Amino acid sequence: MESSERDRVVTRFAPSPTGTLHIGGARTALFNWLYARNRGGRFILRIEDTDLARSTEESIRAILDAMEWLGLDWDEGPYYQTERLDVYREFIERLLDSGHAYYCDCSAEDLERRRQAALAEGRKPKYDGRCRHRGLGPGPDRVVRFRAPESGQTFLRDLIKGPIAFDNAELDDLVLLRSDGMPTYNFAVVIDDITMGVTHVIRGDDHVNNTPRQILIYQALGAPLPRFAHVPMILGQDRTRLSKRHGATSVMAYRDMGYLPEALVNYLVRLGWSHGDQEIFTREELIRKFSLESVGRSASVFDPEKLLWLNAHYIRERKAEELVVLLEPFLAQRGYPKRDPAYVARAVSTLQPRSRTLVDMADGLKFFMVDEVDYDPAAAAKFLKPDMVEPFEQLIRELEQLDAFDEKTLEAAFHRLSERLQMKLGKIAQPVRVALTGVTASPGLFEVIDILGKERVLQRLRRALDFMRREDGVAPAMEHL
The missing domain is CATH 3.40.50.620 (HUPs)
Structure with missing residues (x-):
């Protein structure tokens, strides 16, 4: 451009x-x-x-x-x-020299009494201009006020709201500089925007009522107005x-x-x-x-x-590898053991379709991350029952003999077991899911098995087998299958 x-x-x-x-x-x-x-x-x-x-x-x-x-x-x-206090002081002096500002020594108590009196008489409780023509100079406990016009209108041509007119009679002589030497918001913001060359002031519409006061300060300084847009x-x-x-x-x-x-x-x-x-x-x-x-x-x-x-x-x-980095603080909060990032990325990819936040994902990663899963009591009671002891024994033997441990090979092994036991695949799959994850809902079972790897899968199946034997009143075998 x-x-x-x-x-x-x-x-x-x-x-x-x-x-x-x-x-x-x-x-x-x-x-x-x-x-x-x-x-x-x-x-x-x-x-x-x-x-x-x-x-x-x-x-x-x-x-x-x-x-x-x-x-x-x-x-x-x-x-x-x-x-930037020196900058504000310089512009205060310019306004004082041009007659657009003046010193005021009205105390807070006196101002409050006069406000209350104005309210009691049905008048607007604004500053009554008492110090406007007193010609005060600097001194302790004195503020600098802006000499606002007492009649006419100030126009705002807002880029979002359109034209707005403000009656100057509704405005008062706002304080520009406090007695402690600090500028007030309406003054400092104008000086900052002038000296920084701001061309467009985009802000919330709670600032609309500040804008006519700020426009008057721009005009008193002979500075070009920025474009205002109140959202x-x-x-x-x-x-x-x-x-x-x-x-x-x-x-x-x-x-x-x-x-x-x-x-x-x-x-x-x-x-x-x-x-x-x-x-x-x-x-x-x-x-x-x-x-x-x-x-x-x-x-x-x-x-x-x-x-x-x-x-x-x-x-x-997002790429799974990028999410692994973003997940680090969430995984640390949960006390999960450190795992190889490549392993975590594979696990993350299974949860991406079902996670709405990184918190969801960190919680969902638990069974991938921990050494030993905790069984959901209801899931264990329903699926890790004694009648699954024999299917688990045969499944462990089947998986131990596999050389490859990918999804395709695993699915074929499960189908062989299903046919041999004359059990529907789901009757085997869901207890296995609980044994491996502790819960009844997870990413695809063969995908989970593939990522967990042969050693973890066999370890968890053997632990579930021991659990079911105890439920049957049978002591666990001295040696794992």
Whole structure:
């Protein structure tokens, strides 16, 4: 794309490090990232850490980890507002010199009394402009306020919501700089966006009411306005704002629940954006097709089942060897013994069609991973019964004699045994499944036997044989068959 540096799209994501990165913030970051990538622009990461009481290093790390996990790489940053205080001070001086800002020494107690009085008289409880014309200079416990216009309208031409007009009389003289020297959100965000060359501000629509105040600051500084795009909020299935009561809201909680980043990215982009009827997108397709024109104006409903469906799709699509690496922390949590990655990959491939999360898969891998399986009591009572002792004895002899141990050879051996015993194959297969896996549902039996290998299979069949002999009141043989 041919364009001058000045015309290039620049977007930013600017979280406050007062907690983890949540679903709503992640979608905002994703939309900014996609728009910049689609337009050949730059994506900036900025940490708005001026709330010293609530900002933490732990939260910063959690946000960066979540961005990296989602694959939302940034071109500049992370910038930290606490490292830019000199920049804010410079712009404060410009506003003071031009008469667009002034010092105020009203105490918090006095402000509250006047607000209450305004409410009692039916007036809007906004700052009454008491210090506007006092000509105060800097001093202890003094803040700097913006001198907002008292009449007229401020217009927002939103790329998603369309044109919105705000009455200036409804706005008040907001604080730009606190008495401790820290800038307020509405001031710092404007200065950051001006100095970083941000061309498009894409954020949640909970910021719409901040926008006229920010536009007025841009205008007071004679700075060009960015284009604003306010994305509708995300709702829970009860159509209230998404919160913890609807389940996990933290991005990294989804990682820990066994979701793949590409599934969450795909799901988040579809919360408010669409491209025809297409549901599944590669990252390259998202970059190529994303546009703000296709972002809807209505709130989106978070559907956990839809996310699970997408996650299952991406689990099926991943190479088994890649899933082995992603599964490592889940396998370690369960205390499974270390196994050869190639063996685990073969086991993983049998579970890909039936696993919706990596947690599902880690649980399903148990019988492949452990040295000795635990029998489900109901399954053992139903299938590992004394009348299966003789079939198991013959099966063990049959399998011991096999040179090859692949699915085709194993299936032929089972059919021979079925004919010899005049038993239906299922009558033999299900007890064998329980003996090998401990449960009644698993991937294909011959596939399982092939992966487990001859030594493990014979060991587990012999153990099940001993179990059934004990159930029959017969002491186990001194030597295994």
